Amino acid sequence: MTARMLSAAIAAIMGTALFAAPNAQAAAVVQISNQDGAGEGFNDPAAPNAAAGCQAGDTLGACRLRVFQVAAEQWGRLLNSNVTIVVQAAMNPLTCSGTSAVLGSAGPLDAFSDFPNAPRANTAYVSALANSLAAEDLDDTTNDINTQFNVTLDAGTCLNGTAGWWYSTDPSIPVPADRTPLLPVVFHEIGHGLGFTALYSATSGASLTGSVVPAWGYYLYDTETAKLWKDMTNAERVASTINDPDLVWTGPRVNKQSPKFLGPPAKLIITAPAAISGNFDAQTAEFGPSVATSPVTGDVVLVDDGSTGTGGTGTVNDGCETPFVNAAAVSGKVALIDRGTCNFAVKVKNAQLAGATAVVIANNAATGLPGMAGSDATITIPSLGVAQATGTSIKANLGTGVTVTLGVQSGGALAGTRSGCVRMNAPNPVQQGSSVSHFHPEAFPNLLMEPSLNRTIFDKVDLTLPLFEDIGWKVTPENLFFFDGFDPNPCTAVQP
Structure with missing residues (x-):
């Protein structure tokens, strides 16, 4: 007997229209079920911003929907299933501020166990996978995946310096530094709904599928x-x-x-002074050359941009103002910059303009590493994000000179x-x-x-x-x- 697991735990939002991805050669058919109301989200009749990467003649709604259809087509080409996978989608106002935003979220609407051809007994599989394995739709009244994405991003009020979503689906076109690409977000989130999810509560540890x-x-x-x-x-x-x-x-x-x-991990390798030498965890940037192929060694200089920004919310070391007060000292050196105020690509580009050979960005939070997201095809120097403690240690030793290498840790895991x-x-x-x-x-x-x-x-x-x-x-x-x-x-x- 087939058992359903999640229908009571995840609220389904029923749609009124289906838009099939143009997926004639795909092994699976993935459909997008439009959950937006008239005049909003995928149904927005407004003309898109000319800099948003839409196609000529698109309405903003049609432009958004095309991105979802491309993501659906891509997943369809990868997976085998003779049962249509239905992804319900909406553009909704989600959490956003000047420094952070929820871009999107997704998950399965159901899960099943003990169905025909189930690989393991008493084991829960998300509905899209269970349907594929069973070769039948185990519940044709419920969609498979629920997704929503932050429509507020297009208002330009989320994430300082971000103008809105980037709607182009062509990976060969560089994403503008002031826009967030939607396709990678949709592609990622549909992946969760297809099964990249634990189905355990992160707070209680309990299975979301009961005794299964x-x-x-x-x-x-x-x-x-x-x-x-x-x-x-x-x-x-x-x-x-x-x-x-x-x-x-x-x-x-x-x-x-x-x-x-996977390759060897990126590291900030401090070679001098001896008291703080070692290999330190680092986050690679999504822009500029890779430290794996273009490592850089140099002496570190702390950037001074002469301004704490509007309202004094930044620091003189955040690299957001150009030209730098100490541009001459930065030239030919590795620039150390604080996280905050402006995006990572802006910081690195400003340092490059000052003649820096590489950039290290120190986190402004006690835990974790800077995300190092961004895009700028004109950046030609490598950069890494490091923990706040690593940055503090470097700053405390600049008086005697600090030498680092932005590279990878050879050998090991x-x-x-x-x-x-x-x-x-x-x-x-x-x-x-x-x-x-x-x-x-x-x-x-x-x-x-x-x-x-x-x-x-x-x-x-x-x-x-x-x-x-x-x-x-x-x-x-x-x-x-x-x-x-x-x-x-x-x-x-x-x-x-």
């Missing part, structure tokens, strides 16, 4: 406790949710393929792995909507299903598709990820 084990419970593993999530108590899962770097994925395909996608297993996002404290159901942000190069927006990943699925294979998805032959079974799997806790 979510499929992820067989592959989420804590290297410290040596337990799979399916074998943990709720309290143990709560502890594991914030147990970075020990929360990993033990699926065989993801870990077998990880060396093809691949970026974003632990004991050979790919790590999952497990920050402390818990980040709702981000914890567990993402790859770890230290993966390098960046992956589609990391918690932060990867502005340049318009259609690449990297390790996401092997993870989908681990949980039961069948992918189209040209996208099949093979692993031979003879070489040892790098993950020491790999599961069948």
Whole structure:
């Protein structure tokens, strides 16, 4: 008997019109169900901003809908299913401020267990996957995935310096620095609805599928406790949710393929003075050359831009004003800049204009690394984001001289792995909507299903598709990820 899991936990929003992606050659058909009312979101009759990347003759609503159809088409080409996957979508006002914004959210509307051809008994699979495995629609009255995206971004009031969404679907066209690309966000969020979600509560540790084990419970593993999530108590899962770097994925395909996608981790390597020398965690930028191929060594100079910005909310070291007061000192050096006030690409471009050879951006929060998102095709110098403590240590030693290399750590583990297993996002404290159901942000190069927006990943699925294979998805032959079974799997806790 087929059991439904999530219908009571996730509120469905029923749509009135379906828009099929132009997907004639795809193995799966993905449809977008428009949830917006008349005159709003996908139905907005206004002319789009000329700088937003829309096609000639588009209304703003049609322009937005085209992005969703492209994302649907891309997923359709990757996955096998003879059951149409229905994604209900809306452009809604979501949380936004001058410094942060919820770009979008998504999740499955249902999950099922013990259906025909289910890979495991008493195991919950999201509806799109369950339908594909069963070769039938297990509930044709309910859509499969719910998504919503922040319409307020187009008002220009979210994220200082951001004019709105970028609606072009062509990855060869650089995204303007003042716009946020919608396609990578939609592509990422639909991925959650297709199964890139744990189906466990990040706060209570309880399964969202009751007594039935979510499929992820067989592959989420804590290297410290040596337990799979399916074998943990709720309290143990709560502890594991914030147990970075020990929360990993033990699926065989993801870990077998990880060396093809991941490289050595990016590091800020301090070589002088000896008292603070070492390799320090760093976040790579989405713009400029890669530190893996273009490492830079130099002496560090703290930028002074002479202004704390409008209302005094910034610092003289945030690099948002140009020319720098100490531009002559910055020239030929590695510029150290505080996070805050303006976007990362602006900071790095200003330093480049001053003649800097590279940039290090120190976080303005006590935990984590700067996101280093942005876009500017004219940036030619590398940059890294580092922890606040790393920046503070460098500043305290500038009087005697600090020499650094922006590069990668040679030898050792691949970026974003632990004991050979790919790590999952497990920050402390818990980040709702981000914890567990993402790859770890230290993966390098960046992956589609990391918690932060990867502005340049318009259609690449990297390790996401092997993870989908681990949980039961069948992918189209040209996208099949093979692993031979003879070489040892790098993950020491790999599961069948």
